[in-house]
Amino acid sequence: MSCPRCDSDNASQKTLSPRLERWALVGGPNTGKSSLINALAGSQLSVGNWAGTTLERLSARLDLEQAQVELVDLPGTYSLLATSPEEALVVRELLQNPPDLVLNVLDAGNLERSLVLTLELMELGLPMVLVVNLLDEAEAKGLKINLEALEEVLGPPVAGTVASRGQVAEVLAKAKEARVPSPKVRYPEALEKAIDRLTPRIPNRALALLALMGEENLPLSQEALKAVEEERAHLEKTGLDPYLLALEARYATAQEVYHRVAHRIGSKPPLTEKLDRLVLHPLLGLPLFLLALFLTFRFTFTLSTPWVDLIGRVQEVLAGWVVALPIPPLARSFLAEGLVAGVGTVLAFAPLLFLLYLALAFLELSGFLARMAFVADRAMQWAGLPGKAFVPLVLGFGCNVPAVYATRTLSHPLDRLRTALAIPFMACGARLPVFTLFAFVFFPQQAPLVVLGLYLLGLVTGLLTALLLGKVLRAERGEGTMELPPYRFPPWRLLLRLAWARTQSFVQGAGGPILIAVLTVWGLLHLPFPGGSPYAFLAQALTPLFHPLGLEDWRLVGALIPGFIAKEVVVGTLGVSLLGAEGLNPLSFLAGVRALLDSLLSALTGTLQGLGSLFLPFSLNLAPEPTPLQVALKEAVSPSGALAYLVFVLLYTPCVATVAALRQVIGGRVALAAVVYQFSVAYMLAFLARQLLP
């Protein structure tokens, strides 16, 4: 351990490459860790999941002269003693998969508290560099920090940075001087003696302290655990709480260090405090909150529409080319309606997610998301959720898929799970065509009311789901306490790179399942089958299940199956099975190219128009068209059956893309349970809805 560079030569690393190193960024939330990674190795940014978890892992490759480095961003934490699974991940990584170098990122504007974690990290016995970031904010507060003095007082090399402006050069220079620091905090006698007695069994000071403080799931032998229990019992007998003792000692040392290195050269009230008086104003706060929500919604959905349309056009052109190929009809159909449609379905989400991630990263890193959480917190307490959960829920009304990914901004996994399970009940845009079609056929006088009622039913069902799940999983309500970080201008390059890496992660992680689902439905609809298609057979077999809901026509029940791909497909499928299919039109090469160029142009102009109309209110297109489909529908089902059908479409299994998103965010098994749950809820409420009408 005395030579940090030797670490990279240990056996496990050697098999990969002798010069491969892993550097971990460790620091509090909002200390600018992602800005630092971006400034050091932004173009190599990638996003994945931590092994065995659904937590996001941000990393980047950095090619140095002496080594190839993987920079890994560990979740923000205030202390090694974990209060959430994300923080537990930090401890687990540092103890069980120790990095070659710890880059401890400190907030220069809140140095004293940052130092508390630093003092704890220094007990780990890992090579370490301190990166004092956000020096610009400290200066704006009237604080002068003497970095040389800090290095002298503490030991590890200290680099000063303003990562948001790319001023990070010192980090690499100081990394070369990194060494294992010696622990700085001297704990009260009783605690020190306990640590000493544990040393033969637990040589790592940080580990011994964590064990004494009562941290569970540490990599310790039975024998060591027994020794820890004895020491804890001994301390408790004398009325001492090891956690409070250690915390006090660390704060005292941090304060001492702070006063030796920081000097106040002025005292300006921080801009953040002034801005908060406006943003969180008793009267203005609520309208400003709603405006921010509205803009996020518009930005994501209005600006992505032209690009989603473009992908649809590309899909049509490709299908047209395929249909013109001299190959058997079944192969043509497979390529055009299976493969092209499947890949198109996956890619159509990319513009939507990219813009959502852009908006969310801006809100999160600028400090606005925390303020939105602040305003919404009281209302969300009713459902037992933190204020931050409000934003994903509202996004769910646009599209469930980005909304599920937006739950990643919630720090507690239980809150994330409950919000993610509530989201599929939010009536996304794809369900609107089904609602309007049925509402205008069966309830022409009250159509808008029926549609509004469906939206509310979805919202209430979702919130009740979150509430009940909270009651089942834990009795106590969430604390909801969180930091309100200072307002900041996030570097736009970081926003774009994060959004890009996260969109890539969606295509890689969710693309496969979506494609498989589309191909399965294609097979059901088109593969040869005695007496029709597998689709008709399956739909007829399922129809008795839906008799209690007042649905007796197998074509209505059948349309729910492709509705699993995207709910708006329900309308198209109903059209095909009630009225007969339209053939695909073959397209010549040149005509296809022309169509592609046209649609590219309209996507660009559409984006510009969208930017101009960000502030305009929505227009709900509820225009009724008396089509043959509506006439055919009226004969297929009664009004009470239609209402049950609408409720079922609102609530049943979200589309495959949402399930794929749930799998990435909350895990496969839970996602599967969610599907079953949603199906049951949809069935029961649809049954009740049928009883509303004669």
Next chain:
Amino acid sequence: MLSLAQLPPGHRARILQVPPEKKRLLALGLRPGAVVEILLKAPLGDPLEVRAEETYLLLRRAEARGILVETLIAAEPHELPPVRLR
């Protein structure tokens, strides 16, 4: 001695006691000895914006009730005029 929820906005106080099982509050900087101040309450009355030393926090009233403080009487006049809340 009063609870943090009872502290009038604009007044400073020193934390005397935090329930020891509230490790998250302690880690966030709400620890005995820290100087705190209530800056704002949310438009719906709850939660509170609290400053603990240099850290700004969202704190629910229910949590604030568990934290005991003693007011600091004009020891250090604050730079900003007290926030008017109603």
